Amino acid sequence: MTLTAFARAVSQARFSRWLCIVAFCAGSSAASGQRTRTQARRPATTPPAAPARWDTLYSTHRLFELRETVGATQIAASSSVQFYRGIVAHAFNNNGVAISALAPIVDSAPSGITPLQYAAATDALADSYRRVFRYRESANAYATALSRGRPALDSAARSEFTAWHAIGLALANVAPQRVIWSDQANNAIVSNDSVSYALTVAINGYSSDALLGVSATSRITTLDSTTAAAHSVRQLPGTVSVALRGVQYKARVGVIGRLGIGSAHLVNVPVLIVSDASMRRTNGLVPLKGWIARPVLDALGTVTFSRDGHIALSSPGVDTDTSTVPSVAVLSNATLLDVTFRDRRAPLLLDMHETRTLLYPGFLTQFPAAVGNATLTTYVAPRRSGDMMSLPAYVIPNLALTIGGRQVTLAAVHALMRNPDAHSASFMGTLGQDALQSADRVTLDFSAMTVRFRARPVAQVLPQLVYPTDATGATLPTTTVPEDIAFVVLLFALFVVPKALQRYRIASAVTSLVMGAGATALGFFHNDPTLHLLSTFGIVALFLFAGLEIDGHELRRQASPLIVHGLIWSVLLGIGAAVAVYAFGFEVRPALLIALALLTPSTGFILSSLAGFGLLDAERFAVKTYAISSEMLALTALFFILQSTSVTHLAIAVAAMLIVVTVIPLAFRLFARVVAPHAPRSEFAFLLMVAIVAAYATRRLGVYYLVGAFLVGIAAQRFRSELPAMSSEKMVDALESFGSVFIPFYFFHAGTEIIREQLTWRALLVGVALLVVLVPFRVAVTMVQRRFVLRDTRPAARRIGIALIPTLVFTLVIIDILKTNFALQNYILGALVLYTVINTSIPAFVLHSAPPEFESVSAADVEPDVHAPG
Numbered sequence: 001m002t003l004t005a006f007a008r009a010v011s012q013a014r015f016s017r018w019l020c021i022v023a024f025c026a027g028s029s030a031a032s033g034q035r036t037r038t039q040a041r042r043p044a045t046t047p048p049a050a051p052a053r054w055d056t057l058y059s060t061h062r063l064f065e066l067r068e069t070v071g072a073t074q075i076a077a078s079s080s081v082q083f084y085r086g087i088v089a090h091a092f093n094n095n096g097v098a099i100s101a102l103a104p105i106v107d108s109a110p111s112g113i114t115p116l117q118y119a120a121a122t123d124a125l126a127d128s129y130r131r132v133f134r135y136r137e138s139a140n141a142y143a144t145a146l147s148r149g150r151p152a153l154d155s156a157a158r159s160e161f162t163a164w165h166a167i168g169l170a171l172a173n174v175a176p177q178r179v180i181w182s183d184q185a186n187n188a189i190v191s192n193d194s195v196s197y198a199l200t201v202a203i204n205g206y207s208s209d210a211l212l213g214v215s216a217t218s219r220i221t222t223l224d225s226t227t228a229a230a231h232s233v234r235q236l237p238g239t240v241s242v243a244l245r246g247v248q249y250k251a252r253v254g255v256i257g258r259l260g261i262g263s264a265h266l267v268n269v270p271v272l273i274v275s276d277a278s279m280r281r282t283n284g285l286v287p288l289k290g291w292i293a294r295p296v297l298d299a300l301g302t303v304t305f306s307r308d309g310h311i312a313l314s315s316p317g318v319d320t321d322t323s324t325v326p327s328v329a330v331l332s333n334a335t336l337l338d339v340t341f342r343d344r345r346a347p348l349l350l351d352m353h354e355t356r357t358l359l360y361p362g363f364l365t366q367f368p369a370a371v372g373n374a375t376l377t378t379y380v381a382p383r384r385s386g387d388m389m390s391l392p393a394y395v396i397p398n399l400a401l402t403i404g405g406r407q408v409t410l411a412a413v414h415a416l417m418r419n420p421d422a423h424s425a426s427f428m429g430t431l432g433q434d435a436l437q438s439a440d441r442v443t444l445d446f447s448a449m450t451v452r453f454r455a456r457p458v459a460q461v462l463p464q465l466v467y468p469t470d471a472t473g474a475t476l477p478t479t480t481v482p483e484d485i486a487f488v489v490l491l492f493a494l495f496v497v498p499k500a501l502q503r504y505r506i507a508s509a510v511t512s513l514v515m516g517a518g519a520t521a522l523g524f525f526h527n528d529p530t531l532h533l534l535s536t537f538g539i540v541a542l543f544l545f546a547g548l549e550i551d552g553h554e555l556r557r558q559a560s561p562l563i564v565h566g567l568i569w570s571v572l573l574g575i576g577a578a579v580a581v582y583a584f585g586f587e588v589r590p591a592l593l594i595a596l597a598l599l600t601p602s603t604g605f606i607l608s609s610l611a612g613f614g615l616l617d618a619e620r621f622a623v624k625t626y627a628i629s630s631e632m633l634a635l636t637a638l639f640f641i642l643q644s645t646s647v648t649h650l651a652i653a654v655a656a657m658l659i660v661v662t663v664i665p666l667a668f669r670l671f672a673r674v675v676a677p678h679a680p681r682s683e684f685a686f687l688l689m690v691a692i693v694a695a696y697a698t699r700r701l702g703v704y705y706l707v708g709a710f711l712v713g714i715a716a717q718r719f720r721s722e723l724p725a726m727s728s729e730k731m732v733d734a735l736e737s738f739g740s741v742f743i744p745f746y747f748f749h750a751g752t753e754i755i756r757e758q759l760t761w762r763a764l765l766v767g768v769a770l771l772v773v774l775v776p777f778r779v780a781v782t783m784v785q786r787r788f789v790l791r792d793t794r795p796a797a798r799r800i801g802i803a804l805i806p807t808l809v810f811t812l813v814i815i816d817i818l819k820t821n822f823a824l825q826n827y828i829l830g831a832l833v834l835y836t837v838i839n840t841s842i843p844a845f846v847l848h849s850a851p852p853e854f855e856s857v858s859a860a861d862v863e864p865d866v867h868a869p870g
Helices: 001-043 050-059 063-072 077-090 095-108 115-133 135-148 154-168 224-230 276-283 294-301 363-365 481-502 507-523 527-549 552-558 559-582 586-598 602-611 617-644 645-679 683-700 704-718 729-752 763-789 796-805 808-822 826-845
Strands: 177-181 188-190 198-203 210-214 221-224 234-246 247-261 263-276 290-292 303-306 311-314 328-330 336-337 339-341 348-350 374-383 390-401 406-416 427-429 442-445 450-454
Touching: 001 363, 001 729, 050 063, 050 077, 063 077, 063 328, 077 115, 077 328, 095 311, 115 135, 115 154, 115 247, 115 294, 135 154, 154 234, 154 247, 210 221, 221 224, 221 247, 221 276, 224 263, 224 442, 224 645, 234 263, 247 294, 263 294, 263 826, 294 303, 294 363, 363 406, 374 796, 406 450, 442 602, 450 559, 481 507, 481 729, 507 729, 507 826, 527 683, 527 704, 527 729, 559 586, 559 763, 586 617, 586 763, 586 808, 602 617, 602 808, 602 826, 617 645, 617 704, 617 796, 617 808, 645 683, 645 704, 683 704, 729 808, 763 826, 796 826, 808 826
Parallel strands: 210 290, 221 263, 348 427
Antiparallel strands: 177 263, 188 311, 198 210, 198 247, 221 290, 234 247, 247 263, 303 311, 303 442, 328 336, 336 348, 339 390, 374 390, 390 406, 442 450
C-alpha cells in the first residue's frame, strides 16, 4: 500500500468514526427528547397521603383504633403519615418515637400538613420533650410555631403556646426530675385527709400537711402561693399566664426540691404557683392546696384508686400483674380509657374528680339503642366559667361497659342530649368516681399506659368496720385464716400470753408489741381497720386516765425542782436535735422529733411500774414529778414542731387548739347543768365520748390523738367541784377496766406497723449504739441534778435515773409520726423500736422490780395526788 492510499484509508476511518459518534449523539438526543416529552405528559409522583379513615379516627379521638391501623400500615412515610405515627407515639407515652417523627414536621412545616395538624404536632412534640425533661427543646418547639404565625394558631392557641414557651425557658436549667423509693411498697395507702382521691404530701421535708388533688390530665403540678411559700418552694424569675377552668390567671414557675408521697420521694419537680384565690376558684368547695400532674404519676409508675377514695402506691418490681395491651391514651388536656360497649369501642375521658359518669351526644350518635329503657330528665351541668346550666338528658338505669378486660356496671348514668361546651363536642363521655368505685381498686400505669379493674372481694358474713389508715406497707405474706377466727385467737392471746410472761419480768406492753410484729411477719392484721379503731380506743383511754390523775396544786408546790428539770431537759432536746441535723443530715423538724423519741420518759408506763421498782416514797414521788414535767413539755414541743411549717399555719393551729381547750370545759359545764341531773350514771359515757371527739380533733390538727384525750382528762379533773362523779374513784376504776381491754390493742397495733425491712443489721447496730450512749448519759444527767441540786444520796439518785429510762409510749407515737409525715428510712425507725423496747425492759431487771401491768394502773399502787400523761 502506498503512502497516499494509507492516508486515504485513515481519513475514511476517522470520518466513519465521527459519523458514528454524531449518529449516537443524535440518537441519544432524540431519545432524551422523547423521554422529556413523555414525562411532561405524565403527572409528577408524590408521596401517598394518610388514609381518610385516620383523619376520622383522630378527629373523634378514637386513638386506640388509630394506633392499630397506623401500626399495621405499609404506606411510605410521607409527612401526613409521619404526623399520625408521631401523634400515636405521643398518646401512648413513646416519647422517643414521637420526637423522631414530629421534629422534622415542626421544623419544616411540609405542605402535606394542614395548619391544625401543624399546631397539634407542635404541641405533641413539645410535650414529649417535656416528659423527658428536655425543657429548652420544648420551649424551642413552641417558639418555632409562634414564629411561623400559622393560621391554626388562633388567639387561644397562641396564648397557650406562649405560656408553655415561657415555662420551658424558665425550666431550661433545672435538673431532670427523679424518683427515689425509701421503702418497698405494695399498694401502700397514702393519707387523703378524708378527701376522696387526694393525697397529703411532704414538700421539701415539711410534714405531710399539704393536701393535693390528682389530675391525670394536667401537664404540670400546681400549688397555691401560700403553700409554696410555707414549704420553701424555689420560685424562678418571671410570670406566665395560664388558664384554669377557662379563666386566665398569672402564675410563677417553681421547683419543688423534694416531694414526698408515701414511700416515694421525687426531686426537681416543676410546679406552677398560682394565687390562693385562683386555686379556690378552681377547686370549688374542696380544700386542696394544688394538683399533682401527669409527670409525677409517670414517675410513680402504678397509681391505684381504691373504692373508699384512697390512693395507693406500689414501688417498681412489686406489682407484677400488668396488662399487655395499652388501654390508656393521653391528649393535650385529656386522658382516655379504651372502653367497649356492646362489642364496639367507645373511648371515654377519665376524670376522677367527677362524681358521676356522664355521656355526651357523641355516645348517643354511636349507640342510639343505649337509651332504649332510659327516662328523660334535666341535668344541671357546670360551665367552665363556673356558672351552671340545665341540659336535657337521658337517665340510663344500668350501663354495662368493658374496661381493661373487666365488665363494669354503672347505675343511673346521665346521657346528655346537647354538649355542655365545645370541649366535649368530639368526645363520647367522661368516667367519674362511680366507675372507680365499681371495683375494689383501679390501677393506672402511665408508664405502660394500662388500666386494671380488680373485682371487689366476696362480702363477709359479719360487716367489717372501715377506717382510713395512713400507714405505708411493704410486700407482705398473705394468709387464708378467716378474719373472725383470727380475731378470736387474738383476743385470747392478748389477755393470756402477756400475763404469763410477766413472771420473767417482761412487761406486757412489750409482749403485745412483739406479738404484733410477729403477726405482721405471718401476714395477719396488717393495716386492718378494725384493729386500728380498737387501738385508737386504747390510746385515748390511756391518756384520758393520765389526765384525770394529774393534780395541778401538787405540781405547783414542786415548781422549783421541776423548772430546773425542765430547763435541763430542754437543753438536752436542743443538743440532741443539733447532733441529728449537723452530724447526720436530718431536717430540723424530724431531728427534733427524733430527739423527743430518744429523751422523753414514758410516763404512763413508769407510773404503772413504780410499785414494783422497790423505790422509797420520796424517790417514787421524784420519779412521778419528773416524768410528768418531761412529758408535758414533750407534748407542747410536739405541737409546735408539727405545726411550725409557717407562721400562718402555726397561728391557725394555735387558734384551733385554743378553741378545743375552750370548748371542752364548756361541754362539761353544759353536761353538768343540763344532762347529768336527768341522766344519772351517764358520766362515763359522756367523758369517753368527749375524749374521743377531742382526740380526733387534735389528730386532724396533726398532733396525734393523745393530746386531745389528755386535755379532756385534765379538764375533768379540774371540774370535779361541779361534777364530783367525773373524777371519782368509780370513774377511775371504770376507765381502768376500759383501758385494760383496749390498751393491749394499741401496743399490738403498733407492733403490726413494724415490718421486716426495719429490722436489719444496720438498724440493730444503730439501736445498740443509741442504747450504749444515751441510757448511761440520761441516768448520769438525772444523778447530777439530784446530787448537786437536791442533795440526794448517790444510790437514790441512781435509782431515780434508772426508773426514768423507759420511753415506750412516746417513742412509738413519734415513730408513727416520722413514718407517716416524714417518710424516714426504715433502718432509723427500726433502730428507734429496738431502742425503746430494750430501754423499757431495763428497770425491771436492774431495779429487781416485779413485772409491771401497763394496762391496769391501780390507785393503790401510786400516790393519788400526782400523775401524768401516759
